[in-house]
Amino acid sequence: MSDARRYADLPSPFPMKRGGALAGARVAYETWGALAPARDNALLILTGLSPSAHAASSPDDPSPGWWEAMIGPGKAIDTDRWFVICVNSLGSDKGSTCPASTNPATGEPYRLDFPELSLEDVANAAHVAVSQLGIDRLACLVGCSMGGMSALAYMLLHPGSVRAHISVDTAPQAQPFAIAIRSLQREAIRLDPGWARGTYDLHPGDRADATYPDAGMSIARKLGVITYRSAMEWNGRFARIRLDSDQREEHPFGVEFQVESYLQAHAERFVRTFDPNSYLYLSRASDWFDVAEYGHGSVREGLRRICIEQALVIGVSTDILFPLEQQEQIAEGLREAGADVEFVALDSPQGHDAFLVDIESYSRAIGGFLGRL
Amino acid sequence: MSDARRYADLPSPFPMKRGGALAGARVAYETWGALAPARDNALLILTGLSPSAHAASSPDDPSPGWWEAMIGPGKAIDTDRWFVICVNSLGSDKGSTCPASTNPATGEPYRLDFPELSLEDVANAAHVAVSQLGIDRLACLVGCSMGGMSALAYMLLHPGSVRAHISVDTAPQAQPFAIAIRSLQREAIRLDPGWARGTYDLHPGDRADATYPDAGMSIARKLGVITYRSAMEWNGRFARIRLDSDQREEHPFGVEFQVESYLQAHAERFVRTFDPNSYLYLSRASDWFDVAEYGHGSVREGLRRICIEQALVIGVSTDILFPLEQQEQIAEGLREAGADVEFVALDSPQGHDAFLVDIESYSRAIGGFLGRL
Known part of the structure; x- marks a missing residue:
């Protein structure tokens, strides 16, 4: 590379x-x-x-x-x-x-x-x-x-x-709204058992059994994307369009609307490409x-x-x-x-x-x- | 009662x-x-x-x-x-x-x-x-x-x-913004290992060892409160006011600003008082x-x-x-x-x-x- x-x-x-x-x-x-x-x-x-x-x-x-x-x-x-x-x-x-x-x-x-x-x-x-x-x-x-x-x-x-x-x-x-959003992003990572108080696997690769806060990082990223974009843009871009049935997740409460799969794609690109502790430190620095x-x-x-x-x-x-x-x-x-x-x-x-x-x-x-x- | x-x-x-x-x-x-x-x-x-x-x-x-x-x-x-x-x-x-x-x-x-x-x-x-x-x-x-x-x-x-x-x-x-928020609330609950695909303890009481999606429900509620209120209100109400040092949490990345403890209090009142599966069903119904x-x-x-x-x-x-x-x-x-x-x-x-x-x-x-x- x-x-x-x-x-x-x-x-x-x-x-x-x-x-x-x-x-x-x-x-x-x-x-x-x-x-x-x-x-x-x-x-x-x-x-x-x-x-x-x-x-x-x-x-x-x-x-x-x-x-x-x-x-x-x-x-x-x-x-x-x-x-x-x-x-x-x-x-x-x-x-x-x-x-x-x-x-x-x-x-x-x-x-x-x-x-x-x-x-x-x-x-x-x-x-x-x-x-x-x-x-x-x-x-x-x-x-x-x-x-x-x-x-x-x-x-x-x-x-x-x-x-x-x-x-x-x-x-x-x-401002407090931004602090609230970032605090919640940090909480999602910290509450993920895979964060393990910061001792997660630093090189998880693609391993499904790695100790890693995938869920917390996914939630943090999605919340980020939601607040980085605007409701107005999404009304025009996604409206209430559904995914085709073959693109939907099978488990209950899985992705159904286009806006959900857009967030999912953003999260997947991010989760294991950014060190969770570094994210926490930089996020808190922004609040401070x-x-x-x-x-x-x-x-x-x-x-x-x-x-x-x-x-x-x-x-x-x-x-x-x-x-x-x-x-x-x-x-x-x-x-x-x-x-x-x-x-x-x-x-x-x-x-x-x-x-x-x-x-x-x-x-x-x-x-x-x-x-x- | x-x-x-x-x-x-x-x-x-x-x-x-x-x-x-x-x-x-x-x-x-x-x-x-x-x-x-x-x-x-x-x-x-x-x-x-x-x-x-x-x-x-x-x-x-x-x-x-x-x-x-x-x-x-x-x-x-x-x-x-x-x-x-x-x-x-x-x-x-x-x-x-x-x-x-x-x-x-x-x-x-x-x-x-x-x-x-x-x-x-x-x-x-x-x-x-x-x-x-x-x-x-x-x-x-x-x-x-x-x-x-x-x-x-x-x-x-x-x-x-x-x-x-x-x-x-x-x-x-x-609209897609509301769908995105609710989808993320549901995801926080679903990704919590305590949700256990809906088989959590229905009567957890105050037991710390209960199988229950406390973290997911807390994140869902905080995200709810963030979107139920407004940035404008919070600028006047919380600004950047810190908690007194004796009110702060000791663990790293714990609550420090007033707006964070406000969200925390809301979450604590909610987490074990609303059935998580019922929350998921009603939330999805709102999107539909x-x-x-x-x-x-x-x-x-x-x-x-x-x-x-x-x-x-x-x-x-x-x-x-x-x-x-x-x-x-x-x-x-x-x-x-x-x-x-x-x-x-x-x-x-x-x-x-x-x-x-x-x-x-x-x-x-x-x-x-x-x-x-």
């Missing part, structure tokens, strides 16, 4: 915000395009909870990336102009040090001995990777979903390290992050501490997880802090996931903004 | 819409007020998925009912004027025949041998109870949430049996119900077959499970069918559950409508 990942070793020990430190830790990243001699064309992408650093294909890894339609020569994030970096979040199992990694102090996987993870740690680790590439200042920092919160942490913790910012479908802090911690309890004051030149803030009216009013809050705060801010409110029907689906609208906004930089 | 329930024996066999029949089945109900000699003041309430027939207190059962603030002398549903009946849905374990009941053919509980349940069966069983009380025609039929769909079935299957209708926070059919089946595939045509004199249709803009557009659909359909229809769109912040919480707004609408009958 081809692999375009490179790795940045973190200083050892790497201190964590909430206490403890990691020894010998690293983060994975990929890059596209070329760094200009003046080192002034770097664009960093921080990701949502589950994506890897493989945001787009490259000669080293020609498989399509999670934002393939957005990144490449002549695309909205034009790799003929920008040196694009995508870092896999610290704590994610897509190459970065995470709860499934070996704890050098014991020679065993960390599992729940991994120190408490915050998005500030994710941001600091990404900053190390950028620094090691010889970049003092990013031309642009792009953050999508959870990555948008990591990006806010990055700018708060590393003043002067970013010129322009693109904030995509994110929030300055989690709060810009108000940097503003004496005020989101507005926290945002006012971010000094950048320009920003594009995008949100979608159908997003129930990160509602549009939260992107408006970010736009206003950055504007008050002195940035030249463009706020784009879209009405894409796809909900929170619109940035992955409504490529036309997002390309227009992001490509337009980058073109004017 | 005092008990105000009475029982209506269903004809035996009682044929079910999707096939099969129940032998020796019954439904529980309670009544308040007195039936007028002309038998023209009967008001029937059909309930949501989980409530019992105990909608209000009475001398026989002075404990508060689930709609206590709405029903009683001088209240919006005035028991000095109306003879109020509330029927426990067929298939619910609050006194009516349900999957936990004994199958007379085997002497064992039905469990998954209970025939497939539809809301049409719920409606037909309620109609039996009303008929046995000597009532040919209801002065008013009130249906809340799932009960609103049962009420539509009642009017479609028993033309001429209802004069006026009050439709509360309901829908003519489930579709007025369009009565209108050659058209909701509008289906609703046009309902002949009543007057209707009040109430909905709430913050309801994500039964969105306001669906109540509008009901109002328009009943109007086209010739009824004098009042449509009330509320902006209560409590979401789908507003009818249980925003008593002032619902009392005004329902009391006003009933006063004009």
Whole structure:
């Protein structure tokens, strides 16, 4: 399997915000395009909870990336102009040090001995990777979903390290509805006997007898997909269409409607491809992050501490997880802090996931903004 | 324990819409007020998925009912004027025949041998109870949430049996978002090893070692509460308030935010008080119900077959499970069918559950409508 990942070793020990430190830790990243001699064309992408650093294909890894339609020569994030970096979040199992990694102090996987993870740690680790590439200042920092919160942490913790910012479908802090959803996702995993208090089989393969929280991960993923999309989209897409009788499950209460098999397909693709403990750590970090911690309890004051030149803030009216009013809050705060801010409110029907689906609208906004930089 | 329930024996066999029949089945109900000699003041309430027939207190059962603030002398549903009946849905374990009941053919509980349940069966069983009380025609039929769909079935299957209708926070059919949520609730129960394909301990009491889908029922209930309320309400009510440190759970990823302990409390009150198989049957029935089946595939045509004199249709803009557009659909359909229809769109912040919480707004609408009958 081809692999375009490179790795940045973190200083050892790497201190964590909430206490403890990691020894010998690293983060994975990929890059596209070329760094200009003046080192002034770097664009960093921080990701949502589950994506890897493989945001787009490259000669080293020609498989399509999670934002393939957005990144490449002549695309909205034009790799003929920008040196694009995508870092896999610290704590994610897509190459970065995470709860499934070996704890050098014991020679065993960390599992729940991994120190408490915050998005500030994710941001600091990404900053190390950028620094090691010889970049003092990013031309642009792009953050999508959870990555948008990591990006806010990055700018708060590393003043002067970013010129322009693109904030995509994110929030300055989690609201109680989002906390409730994520808490329930975590509970579904924790209550699954296969989770075994974090001691499940780290390499279950396809084995049916592996100790693994398949049910919990499936429920967590389905709940995720339900909240990442929108009721409006599904009314048009699925309505009340049934599966053909030969596609239905035979057991009682099995899948019958198309929307159910759509969720099932999403869950099956996810369940054994993401480390459950890593999921728990990153999910909790999303609940914890709060810009108000940097503003004496005020989101507005926290945002006012971010000094950048320009920003594009995008949100979608159908997003129930990160509602549009939260992107408006970010736009206003950055504007008050002195940035030249463009706020784009879209009405894409796809909900929170619109940035992955409504490529036309997002390309227009992001490509337009980058073109004017 | 005092008990105000009475029982209506269903004809035996009682044929079910999707096939099969129940032998020796019954439904529980309670009544308040007195039936007028002309038998023209009967008001029937059909309930949501989980409530019992105990909608209000009475001398026989002075404990508060689930709609206590709405029903009683001088209240919006005035028991000095109306003879109020509330029927426990067929298939619910609050006194009516349900999957936990004994199958007379085997002497064992039905469990998954209970025939497939539809809301049409719920409606037909309620109609039996009303008929046995000597009532040919209801002065008013009130249906809340799932009960609103049962009420539509009642009017479609028993033309001429209802004069006026009050439709509360309901829908003519489930949309895919609601199907997805309910499907996931059912999956959480089914995937819990304690469900044991429906053979869990029917009388678990408080025993920690009982075979029972505690985790699945907890997840199902929490997901229910999340979709019954609204993000807007929770922003004001919980924001990001943490529990005091002595209230927090000690295990990793335990409850930390107030919104999490709110969900936990709801789940604890529910988990062992509702039969899991009954929950599965009623939940699936809610997904199946579709007025369009009565209108050659058209909701509008289906609703046009309902002949009543007057209707009040109430909905709430913050309801994500039964969105306001669906109540509008009901109002328009009943109007086209010739009824004098009042449509009330509320902006209560409590979401789908507003009818249980925003008593002032619902009392005004329902009391006003009933006063004009």
